[in-house]
Amino acid sequence: xxxxxxxxxxxxxxxxxxxxxxxxxxxxxxxxxxxxxxxxxxxxxxxxxxxxxxxxxxxxxxxxxxxxxxxxxxxxxxxxxxxxxxxxxxxxxxxxxxxxxxxxxxxxxxxxxxxxxxxxxxxxxxxxxxxxxxxxxxxxxxxxxxxxxxxxxxxxxxxxxxxxxxxxxxxxxxxxxxxxxxxxxxxxxxxxxxxxxxxxxxxxxxxxxxxxxxxxxxxxxxxxxxxxxxxxxxxxxxxxxxxxxxxxxxxxxxxxxxxxxxxxxxxxxxxxxxxxxxxxxxxxxxxxxxxxxxxxxxxxxxxxxxxxxxxxxxxxxxxxxxxxxxxxxxxxxxxxxxxxxxxxxxxxxxxxxxxxxxxxxxxxxxxxxxxxxxxxxxxxxxxxxxxxxxxxxxxxxxxxxxxxxxxxxxxxxxxxxxxxxxxxxxxxxxxxxxxxxxxxxxxxxxxxxxxxxxxxxxxxxxxxxxxxxxxxxxxxxxxxxxxxxxxxxxxxxxxxxxxxxxxxxxxxxxxxxxxxxxxxxxxxxxxxxxxxxxxxxxxxxxxxxxxxxxxxxxxxxxxxxxxxxxxxxxxxxxxxxxxxxxxxxxxxxxxxxxxxx
Amino acid sequence: xxxxxxxxxxxxxxxxxxxxxxxxxxxxxxxxxxxxxxxxxxxxxxxxxxxxxxxxxxxxxxxxxxxxxxxxxx
Numbered sequence: 001x002x003x004x005x006x007x008x009x010x011x012x013x014x015x016x017x018x019x020x021x022x023x024x025x026x027x028x029x030x031x032x033x034x035x036x037x038x039x040x041x042x043x044x045x046x047x048x049x050x051x052x053x054x055x056x057x058x059x060x061x062x063x064x065x066x067x068x069x070x071x072x073x074x075x076x077x078x079x080x081x082x083x084x085x086x087x088x089x090x091x092x093x094x095x096x097x098x099x100x101x102x103x104x105x106x107x108x109x110x111x112x113x114x115x116x117x118x119x120x121x122x123x124x125x126x127x128x129x130x131x132x133x134x135x136x137x138x139x140x141x142x143x144x145x146x147x148x149x150x151x152x153x154x155x156x157x158x159x160x161x162x163x164x165x166x167x168x169x170x171x172x173x174x175x176x177x178x179x180x181x182x183x184x185x186x187x188x189x190x191x192x193x194x195x196x197x198x199x200x201x202x203x204x205x206x207x208x209x210x211x212x213x214x215x216x217x218x219x220x221x222x223x224x225x226x227x228x229x230x231x232x233x234x235x236x237x238x239x240x241x242x243x244x245x246x247x248x249x250x251x252x253x254x255x256x257x258x259x260x261x262x263x264x265x266x267x268x269x270x271x272x273x274x275x276x277x278x279x280x281x282x283x284x285x286x287x288x289x290x291x292x293x294x295x296x297x298x299x300x301x302x303x304x305x306x307x308x309x310x311x312x313x314x315x316x317x318x319x320x321x322x323x324x325x326x327x328x329x330x331x332x333x334x335x336x337x338x339x340x341x342x343x344x345x346x347x348x349x350x351x352x353x354x355x356x357x358x359x360x361x362x363x364x365x366x367x368x369x370x371x372x373x374x375x376x377x378x379x380x381x382x383x384x385x386x387x388x389x390x391x392x393x394x395x396x397x398x399x400x401x402x403x404x405x406x407x408x409x410x411x412x413x414x415x416x417x418x419x420x421x422x423x424x425x426x427x428x429x430x431x432x433x434x435x436x437x438x439x440x441x442x443x444x445x446x447x448x449x450x451x452x453x454x455x456x457x458x459x460x461x462x463x464x465x466x467x468x469x470x471x472x473x474x475x476x477x478x479x480x481x482x483x484x485x486x487x488x489x490x491x492x493x494x495x496x497x498x499x500x501x502x503x504x505x506x507x508x509x510x511x512x513x514x515x516x517x518x519x520x521x522x523x524x525x526x527x528x529x530x531x532x533x534x535x536x537x538x539x540x541x542x543x544x545x546x547x548x549x550x551x552x553x554x555x556x557x558x559x560x561x562x563x564x565x566x567x568x569x570x571x572x573x574x575x576x577x578x579x580x581x582x583x584x585x586x587x588x589x590x591x592x593x594x595x596x597x
Numbered sequence: 598x599x600x601x602x603x604x605x606x607x608x609x610x611x612x613x614x615x616x617x618x619x620x621x622x623x624x625x626x627x628x629x630x631x632x633x634x635x636x637x638x639x640x641x642x643x644x645x646x647x648x649x650x651x652x653x654x655x656x657x658x659x660x661x662x663x664x665x666x667x668x669x670x671x
Contacts, residue, residue: 231641231667240606242670247605251663253647269614274606294670310670449671456669457641463649495669559647 002211003065003510004028005106009129011122013195014055014114016131018122023108029512030595032486034064035091036526038080038109042089043529045111048536052084052187053169053194055115061102061160061200062110064488068103068208068288070216071505072224073490075100075288077177083186084194085171085344085399086417086442088534092174092188093446093485095287095295096181098202101158105204116196121161123153125203134198139164141337142176149201161199162189163339165387169193170397172344172420176336180306181287184341186419186441187399211511219504223497227291230496232458237294237492238284242310243273245423250318252455252464253558254425257318258373259350260414260549263425264558267323271313275325292492300326308332308342311445314423315346320353321373331379338387344399347420349382351400351412352392360407367391411548417442417539427550428560429454431462431470434570437544438474438584440530446491448477458495467566471573476520482530483523525594528578528586532596541583544571598622598658602629605665608639626652626662641667 004023011018031037038060050056060080067074077099083090102110105126112122119134137145146159158178166173166189173189174182183189192198210216227233236244249255250268257265269275280300286293297306308316308329316322316331335342349371355361356371363370369381385393395403400413400420414421419442426433431450439447453473454464462473480499484491487502499516506514514522535541545551546567554564575582579590591597602616612633620628626645630637630652642665643650656662 232669236606236666236668237670240668244606244668245670248642248663248665248668251603251605251644251647274609274614445671451671452669455642456667458669461649491671492669559644 001025001510002209003069004033005103005108005208007107009107009110009124011110011112011131012114013112013116013120013197016116018129018131030522031526032065032483032522033108034062034076034078034486034488035080036482036486036522038062038078039089039091039526039529041111042080043533046082048533049538050082052082052087052191055195057082057191059112059191059195060109063099063103063108064486065510066505067488068100069210069509071220071289071489071509072227073287073290073292073493074488075290076488076490077102078485079175079183079188081188081191082537083441084190085187086419087537088417088441088539089530090186090188090441091485092183092185094177094181094183095490096178097288098158098160098177100288101202101204103204103208104206105202106206110200112195112197115194119196119198121197121199121201123201126205137198138167142339143179143337145199146179149199153201154203157201157203159199159201162192163337163387165338165340165397166190166193168389168397170340170386170389171402172341172348172397172399174339174341176339180336182336182341185343185444189339210509212508216508219508223501223505224291226496226501227493232456232495233292233492237292240273240277241294241296243276243308243313245310246272246313247274248455249424252428253555253560254428255314255318256423256425258321259319259354259412260425261354262557263428263555263560265318267317270323271317271325271328280325280329287490290490294492298329300329303330303333305329305333306336311422312342312346315343315350316379319347319350320379322376322379324376327376327379331383334380334383334387338383340383340387343422344420345383345386346379347414348386348396348400348403349379351404351414352382352396354412355404355407360409361392365392414547414549415443416546417543419443424451425555426546427555427565428563429464430467430566430570431473433546433565433567434470434474434574435477437546437567437571438574440527440534446481448474448481450474450477452495465563467569471570471577474574475577478527479520479523481523482526483519486522486526525596528591528594529596531586532591535585541585544584600656600660600662603661603663605663606668607666608635608664620656623655625655626650629662635664639666640664
């Protein structure tokens with residue numbers, strides 16, 4: 001069977017040992033790979049009730065069957081574990097080159113168990129694997145770690161590492177790879193830190209077997225053509241990166257500002273993708289095998305660095321009331337250096353700013369750097385303090401929910417299941433609100449990106465205020481996304497490609513006979529599995545909800561003024577469409593029909 | 598009547614970002630596009646006062662027209 005290498009590395013950090021195992025190909029066929037397959041392995045092996053930061057937790061780095069193949073965007077990998085932030089299943093997805101390199105070294109995934117006595121890193125050089133001392137790397141920022149390991153092991157080695165935030169068990173810590181790419185969300189970096197695992201280095205010189213190379217050439221050529229000719233993937237994203245969204249989301253009046261106290265931002269144009277391209281952009285960058293190249297490399301003062309993405313610009317910009325795009329670029333850089341998720345880090349600072357504004361955080365707590373909305377110096381300084389847990393930064397490192405709960409006002413945390421929401425106000429985008437509330441990893445836009453039909457008009461334009469059909473749209477987007485994530489391709493391909501395109505690529509690589517429908521059905525299997533895990537881990541059905549500010553207050557400004565979210569209508573419809581009971585618990589029949597039970 | 602036109606992304610090339618246009622009553626977006634030499638096929642998203650608009654909707658005094666080519670992200 002092409003696509004899969006058929007090999008897993010299982011590392012026992014407690015005993016500093018490892019072994020190679022054969023991949024279960026039957027499970028691979030059911031769960032595709034990546035997100036779905038690693039979650040299946042994880043759930044089969046780990047008790048759902050364990051503490052995410054205990055040695056009993058496992059940490060999986062996984063590729064998809066299409067990672068490392070000559071397919072468009074075939075360079076993704078995912079980090080799967082239990083989230084210390086949310087308590088849900090965590091799957092954090094990253095680009096760059098590291099994922100493809102792992103595949104070319106000959107492995108579908110690495111399952112990491114136990115806890116090392118002292119800091120270590122794992123070195124993989126094709127079939128040579130070793131667990132090495134990392135005491136000289138501990139405490140260092142991610143670019144330094146990467147440079148030192150490249151100096152030690154060679155320039156061609158790819159590095160995934162945590163920064164100080166992961167070491168200090170920040171619940172919003174990321175795993176960084178290739179300097180500026182991040183498996184950002186859900187605190188997966190803290191799980192790595194809890195295991196005293198600083199980095200994983202990979203060098204791979206092999207090839208991934210392809211079942212039908214001629215067919216693959218044909219379908220890749222057809223998909224590349226679709227990507228080139230699509231306005232978003234062929235023009236918008238390459239020219240402006242994801243930051244192009246700043247103006248459009250603001251013009252729709254669903255661009256949250258000042259910790260969601262407003263829904264439009266005066267500084268949108270100053271922090272837009274257009275301004276980024278005009279004033280700061282040095283070059284475009286692309287991940288492994290990517291024909292889109294949405295990555296940015298920007299320069300401000302004497303700093304040249306990767307990013308920033310749309311969500312990051314919104315978080316450090318509008319949500320903190322900052323209209324200085326240079327400061328946003330610097331804050332993004334410091335998140336990468338500290339190994340922090342930019343969405344959660346920025347929005348936690350925004351929540352702290354509201355706590356300061358309303359007198360919960362006092363002048364004497366801020367150690368000379370007032371947490372005032374609009375203070376560009378504050379976003380930089382507090383990002384660093386959060387990463388190192390300095391002063392009040394210690395509380396910020398826990399994420400916005402725990403921060404605000406500590407002051408008795410958890411409602412200031414704009415989060416779902418304790419994970420911070422991204423950059424779209426769902427009160428003016430009904431389907432996106434349902435997608436946020438039901439996301440299996442808490443507040444997130446890439447579990448179902450309803451912005452695509454509701455704002456961007458892809459694959460067709462939906463009325464963003466209407467409720468009609470939205471429950472079905474959310475289900476389809478959730479299932480489709482789960483399948484794409486699992487394949488090892490980038491979600492951005494879905495602006496141009498349909499389910500049958502993914503099935504065609506998968507079939508050519510793996511020698512299978514999936515259809516577009518069975519590809520999406522695999523996604524439904526994955527979604528239901530995740531939901532069952534979350535319930536078993538202790539997430540309550542009523543946590544499928546939104547922050548009270550969103551549920552109880554209408555938008556107060558801008559073109560969406562007066563609109564409010566209608567979760568009361570959409571949630572029951574969604575559960576019905578899913579074949580779940582009225583509380584949102586998957587029925588036995590549904591689980592049996594999907595082959596989960 | 599006076600309307601404000603806001604252009605974004607590639608539609609700004611060789612054009613202003615924001616401009617005021619004096620139009621006769623009942624004019625539509627189609628006429629605005631024609632005056633700006635923008636082909637309707639280049640327009641992916643059209644907002645009138647922040648709400649989804651149609652190319653043939655008659656405009657009113659003080660309307661704000663936001664025009665985008667295909668864009669995406671996330």
